[in-house]
Amino acid sequence: MAYSVAQLAQWSAAKLIGDAERTVEKIIFDSRKSFSSEETLFVAIKSTTNDGHSFIAELYDKGMRSFIVEADCAIDYKKYPEASFIECTNSIESLQSIAAQIRHSFSIPFIGITGSNGKTIIKEWLAHILEKTYKVGRSPRSFNSQIGVPLSIWFLAKDIDFALIEAGISMPGEMEKISTCIQPAYGLLTNIGQAHQENFESLEQKLDEKLKLFASAHTIFYNGDDAMINEALKQHFPDKALVSVGAEPGNNLQIVKTETTSGGTSLSLHWKEQAFTLQLPFQDAISIENSLLVALCALNLGVSIEILQTEMQQLFPIAMRLEQKEGINNCLLIDDGYNADITSLGLALDFLNQMGAKRGLSKTLILSDIQQSGVDATLLYQKVLRLAEEKGITKLIGIGENMFAAKEGLNAYQSTEEFLEKVDVNTFKDEAILLKGARHYTFERISALLEQRRHKTVLEINLNALAENVKYFRSKLGKETKLLAMVKAFSYGTGSFEIANLLAHQKVDYLGVAFADEGIELRKTGISLPIIVMNPELSSFPMMLEYELEPEIYSFEVLEAYLSAVQRQGLSRVPIHVKVDTGMNRLGFLPEETESLIERLHKNSSVFVSSVFSHLAGSDEAIHDGFTQQQINCFTSTCQQMEKGLGYGFTRHILNSAGIERFPEAQMDMVRLGIGMYGVSVVDNTNLQQVNTLKSYVSQFKTIKAGETVGYSRKGRSNNEMQIAVVPIGYADGYNRRLSNGVGHVIINGKKASVVGNICMDMCMIDVTDLNIKAGDEVEIFGTQLPIKAMAQQLETIPYEILTSISRRVKRIYIME
Numbered sequence: 001m002a003y004s005v006a007q008l009a010q011w012s013a014a015k016l017i018g019d020a021e022r023t024v025e026k027i028i029f030d031s032r033k034s035f036s037s038e039e040t041l042f043v044a045i046k047s048t049t050n051d052g053h054s055f056i057a058e059l060y061d062k063g064m065r066s067f068i069v070e071a072d073c074a075i076d077y078k079k080y081p082e083a084s085f086i087e088c089t090n091s092i093e094s095l096q097s098i099a100a101q102i103r104h105s106f107s108i109p110f111i112g113i114t115g116s117n118g119k120t121i122i123k124e125w126l127a128h129i130l131e132k133t134y135k136v137g138r139s140p141r142s143f144n145s146q147i148g149v150p151l152s153i154w155f156l157a158k159d160i161d162f163a164l165i166e167a168g169i170s171m172p173g174e175m176e177k178i179s180t181c182i183q184p185a186y187g188l189l190t191n192i193g194q195a196h197q198e199n200f201e202s203l204e205q206k207l208d209e210k211l212k213l214f215a216s217a218h219t220i221f222y223n224g225d226d227a228m229i230n231e232a233l234k235q236h237f238p239d240k241a242l243v244s245v246g247a248e249p250g251n252n253l254q255i256v257k258t259e260t261t262s263g264g265t266s267l268s269l270h271w272k273e274q275a276f277t278l279q280l281p282f283q284d285a286i287s288i289e290n291s292l293l294v295a296l297c298a299l300n301l302g303v304s305i306e307i308l309q310t311e312m313q314q315l316f317p318i319a320m321r322l323e324q325k326e327g328i329n330n331c332l333l334i335d336d337g338y339n340a341d342i343t344s345l346g347l348a349l350d351f352l353n354q355m356g357a358k359r360g361l362s363k364t365l366i367l368s369d370i371q372q373s374g375v376d377a378t379l380l381y382q383k384v385l386r387l388a389e390e391k392g393i394t395k396l397i398g399i400g401e402n403m404f405a406a407k408e409g410l411n412a413y414q415s416t417e418e419f420l421e422k423v424d425v426n427t428f429k430d431e432a433i434l435l436k437g438a439r440h441y442t443f444e445r446i447s448a449l450l451e452q453r454r455h456k457t458v459l460e461i462n463l464n465a466l467a468e469n470v471k472y473f474r475s476k477l478g479k480e481t482k483l484l485a486m487v488k489a490f491s492y493g494t495g496s497f498e499i500a501n502l503l504a505h506q507k508v509d510y511l512g513v514a515f516a517d518e519g520i521e522l523r524k525t526g527i528s529l530p531i532i533v534m535n536p537e538l539s540s541f542p543m544m545l546e547y548e549l550e551p552e553i554y555s556f557e558v559l560e561a562y563l564s565a566v567q568r569q570g571l572s573r574v575p576i577h578v579k580v581d582t583g584m585n586r587l588g589f590l591p592e593e594t595e596s597l598i599e600r601l602h603k604n605s606s607v608f609v610s611s612v613f614s615h616l617a618g619s620d621e622a623i624h625d626g627f628t629q630q631q632i633n634c635f636t637s638t639c640q641q642m643e644k645g646l647g648y649g650f651t652r653h654i655l656n657s658a659g660i661e662r663f664p665e666a667q668m669d670m671v672r673l674g675i676g677m678y679g680v681s682v683v684d685n686t687n688l689q690q691v692n693t694l695k696s697y698v699s700q701f702k703t704i705k706a707g708e709t710v711g712y713s714r715k716g717r718s719n720n721e722m723q724i725a726v727v728p729i730g731y732a733d734g735y736n737r738r739l740s741n742g743v744g745h746v747i748i749n750g751k752k753a754s755v756v757g758n759i760c761m762d763m764c765m766i767d768v769t770d771l772n773i774k775a776g777d778e779v780e781i782f783g784t785q786l787p788i789k790a791m792a793q794q795l796e797t798i799p800y801e802i803l804t805s806i807s808r809r810v811k812r813i814y815i816m817e
């Protein structure tokens, strides 16, 4: 749908400046996303970390012409004579008002889904089942925020029978706003748990807030066995139809019996005087609970028991995230095999660009027919072609009837079978390939052929979580405080380009590396942020100057060597960073050397002091707080002395991650964030998101007799018959040998299991007696279920050592939710 800017201004009660005739079809609020300028509206949003208004000039230069801006940002409209501006007081609220108006143009029922967990999976499953009977629109991925909900409504097709919209909140006051956009006739409450609890006083308060979504609903679906939910709903909504599922009598959909079967679960249910069974392909309690809410809602909306039985049997785990995999012939593979719609295609192409850029691979898109009702097929394919071109795709392969019909400009095949038959996958070489297919095209068959399978132990790095953690630490800082992100030692074991690129997008001010080589590697992959080298070798100075890497200067010897390197290249006013040793007793000038240092630097035109910094020795432990304060005081007075002596100011910084959390008052001009953004906090890990998961697979499962031994030196002994799993991770991967013989444990299928015998170089054995394990099952070494901190404790070390010890042969896999 296209809307005129005049219409949008009117809907949001805002002022329009510039051409009123212009129409827009798409919305973006992230300036990094590419766009087709003519028909896109940029919404400038101010957040704690970023201000969209600061990108307007850049976007205008690129051809963008329609903007929503906030009045108090005082944009100088004269500078943008061809643009149309919708000027409002709050951009997000305007977006919400616009969505509320668009919502009014629909006369079909909306289903609003909220709750702590499971919103997206329930929405996706429900959509899948309802689609057998109805035309359904839904929020893309997990677009459920203050911005995500309005966008979801903007993107809805017109000719649908139901709209499924998720709504998530993180603080009081938010639900009322998005509920006005959704106005659901039906509400679905997934559950209430601890997620996003930090801004709420209690679970009850959060529940009350969530229930605001249902103000306009006539019917609410929920888990009737949850006493708190049951009571709250009855109290708030005595006049609405409350429809529940649960084992207790009185639930509308009653669970009579639950049985675990070989591949899943069999449920005996009772619905409106009818008894029937459902087979689910899962065994875990959460998936079962989610499926039952889906069944409840679908039955109520008129889906037949037969359809439900067929479809529920084949519910699939949903890949709600993008994952980068190693492909054959130096290809890189991104597998997005669930959805095919224009919005998520745009997101996936952005991820492809971000990941593929590193190795300079050419870009390929394998795309199935797009399922988007209400849009003319020819137009839709023109759009796809344009989008692919904008994002630099050089090879586009289409699969499906529509793709085949719209064949111009692409290689097309009528079906996945035809593709598999006719195409030799070995012709793919040095390409970054995005596989994007709607579920029933079963693109997993293509991905299985394109994926390189070797060593199956991987370190999975969640880039969204890393970005969220950066945001969390930013929230502790003043607006002016700069952020240096530490990416030394292969970004604490997590990667180089991938992490630096993400941090550049997060607009950090500096990167910190330990050695010049690390900085050079980043420059070669196109990272242009300022980089400080903490531990520069004297011999690397010429290269550092060439690559514009800035040195930490920690002694007179280093200073002299650097000055001569600078002079030899005829450079002047090159930045340096002076390290002061205030008590760590590692690198740095001693405070008493300050005067001589000033003397050497005063009026020196080769270099200038860009920053002065020091490092805290015990910022993470309360027993050292007195000492930390002393270090801070000593640093402050050294800086004063330097500033006076040099006659100019510089950036001052002393805090590391623990310092930011525990001594935010000492943030000065900049902080140096390290371990915290990788997901480890010394204060309270619940503030941070899990970034790293080390995982492997069961390569063999076997049963051994009582009295037999396991592994080298026959250290593992079985008193009774024992079942063991062989897992391909050993000390050469960084799985520390001191975790042998029951010291360490792992998680397999959600269950804890101990290491048996000695850990070998490339493998270890795990006692999985009675855990119902089979070859191929996933094994978590550390991650969400087994915190890295717990593993560090078992080893009497710190998480830093564990992360940086994971060997380079362990594949790093990046995911983006």
Ligand SMILES: *Cc1c(COP(=O)(O)O)cnc(C)c1O
Pocket: 486, 488, 534, 615, 655, 656, 657, 658, 672, 673, 674, 675, 676
């Ligand atoms: C590694 C390092 C940091 C970051 O420390 P974290 O504890 O990981 O936050 C900060 N400053 C210097 C000088 C460092 O070497």
